[in-house]
Amino acid sequence: MAHASSAHDNRLPILDLGDYRGPADARSAFLEALRRALHDYGFFYLGGHGMDPQLVDGLQAAVRRFFALPLKDKLQIEMIRSPHFRGYTRIGCERTRGLPDWREQLDINTEAEPFPMTPDTPVWRRLQGPNQWPEAMPELRGIVLAYQAEATRVGIMLLEAIATALGQPERAFAEIYEPTPSQLMKLIRYPGRGETETAQGVGAHRDGGFITLLLQEVQPGLRVRAHDGGWIAAPPIPGTVVVNAGELLELATDGYVHAAIHDVIAPPSGSDRCSVAFFLGSKPDAVVPVLPLPEPLRGFVRGVSVDPLNQIFREVGLNQLKSRLRSHPDVADAHYPGLGGEEFLPRMQDR
Numbered sequence: 203m204a205h206a207s208s209a210h211d212n213r214l215p216i217l218d219l220g221d222y223r224g225p226a227d228a229r230s231a232f233l234e235a236l237r238r239a240l241h242d243y244g245f246f247y248l249g250g251h252g253m254d255p256q257l258v259d260g261l262q263a264a265v266r267r268f269f270a271l272p273l274k275d276k277l278q279i280e281m282i283r284s285p286h287f288r289g290y291t292r293i294g295c296e297r298t299r300g301l302p303d304w305r306e307q308l309d310i311n312t313e314a315e316p317f318p319m320t321p322d323t324p325v326w327r328r329l330q331g332p333n334q335w336p337e338a339m340p341e342l343r344g345i346v347l348a349y350q351a352e353a354t355r356v357g358i359m360l361l362e363a364i365a366t367a368l369g370q371p372e373r374a375f376a377e378i379y380e381p382t383p384s385q386l387m388k389l390i391r392y393p394g395r396g397e398t399e400t401a402q403g404v405g406a407h408r409d410g411g412f413i414t415l416l417l418q419e420v421q422p423g424l425r426v427r428a429h430d431g432g433w434i435a436a437p438p439i440p441g442t443v444v445v446n447a448g449e450l451l452e453l454a455t456d457g458y459v460h461a462a463i464h465d466v467i468a469p470p471s472g473s474d475r476c477s478v479a480f481f482l483g484s485k486p487d488a489v490v491p492v493l494p495l496p497e498p499l500r501g502f503v504r505g506v507s508v509d510p511l512n513q514i515f516r517e518v519g520l521n522q523l524k525s526r527l528r529s530h531p532d533v534a535d536a537h538y539p540g541l542g543g544e545e546f547l548p549r550m551q552d553r
């Protein structure tokens with residue numbers, strides 16, 4: 203079992219999910235490669251995911267059509283109208299580590315009625331609710347929800363493989379994602395450099411869920427931070443999605459799995475870049491347990507990352523709300539007065 207994480211060759215692993223249900227040899231090679239990818243990088247490419255190429259192409263075309271709508275149509279569904287943090291965010295309005303991200307995006311999560319709130323209901327229950335859809339593009343809802351369902355299916359299969367690779371029962375994570383995992387999705391467009399003030403498409407960050415499945419078109423820009431502090435480019439590879447481990451996996455494995463830091467550099471001027479990120483997370487009322495890793499792996503746990511600008515909570519709902527408040531301070535001010543900005547951490551801990 204090699205853990206040569208310092209001597210990487212600057213190329214992210216490419217895995218084939220078909221091998222997980224394949225012949226015994228292929229399956230065990232896949233599980234070993236998956237475990238190493240999670241520990242060494244927290245990032246890899248995944249082929250063989252079985253998502254219908256027509257669905258994927260149709261989604262990517264729809265994303266382009268959505269962002270090409272007149273601004274007034276997109277502003278009709280601005281996120282500020284939604285206490286559930288759903289909807290459209292203008293270029294420069296989302297923040298990472300306090301700085302504006304030069305991207306526009308549409309956030310979607312599980313379609314649901316708002317949670318019936320009482321004075322005793324934890325505040326993070328307000329994240330549950332309906333999505334906002336553009337009147338000017340009635341077909342978007344069906345396309346996005348079909349992809350969300352497929353990405354959830356692939357994500358859960360991958361989580362089963364991850365549990366197996368870590369020496370756990372296949373359904374080790376099921377009790378914290380069943381019956382309703384968080385299915386956050388972002389449709390994203392990064393304008394070219396000429397339209398931006400900095401090269402920050404999205405600033406360096408970790409994702410909050412178990413795993414993120416990322417669809418890219420053709421334009422590069424995504425980068426992953428390696429353990430030695432260098433950056434590894436993760437350009438698109440046709441037929442694959444990029445997978446990255448999020449904070450929930452880091453928590454559950456006490457840092458054996460690395461929730462990799464990544465960012466996106468704004469594309470060259472005269473071009474733009476679209477992507478679709480799907481973040482498979484836990485149900486909100488779960489507390490993330492620490493998995494009992496088998497002995498050979500236990501020696502390689504690193505503990506959970508400590509970052510004064512990003513406290514990670516094992517209480518999933520709290521962690522989800524923290525991420526949303528921090529990224530969208532305008533929505534926080536409008537719907538969660540007193541919880542946004544500098545004061546949210548101590549105040550949220552009281553809840």
Ligand SMILES: O=C(O)CCC(=O)C(=O)O
Nearest residue numbers: 388390409424466477479
């Ligand atoms: O657009 C991308 O390639 C990455 C997006 C991302 O990392 C995120 O939204 O969390």
Ligand SMILES: [Fe+2]
Nearest residue numbers: 407408409464
């Ligand atoms: Fe991310």
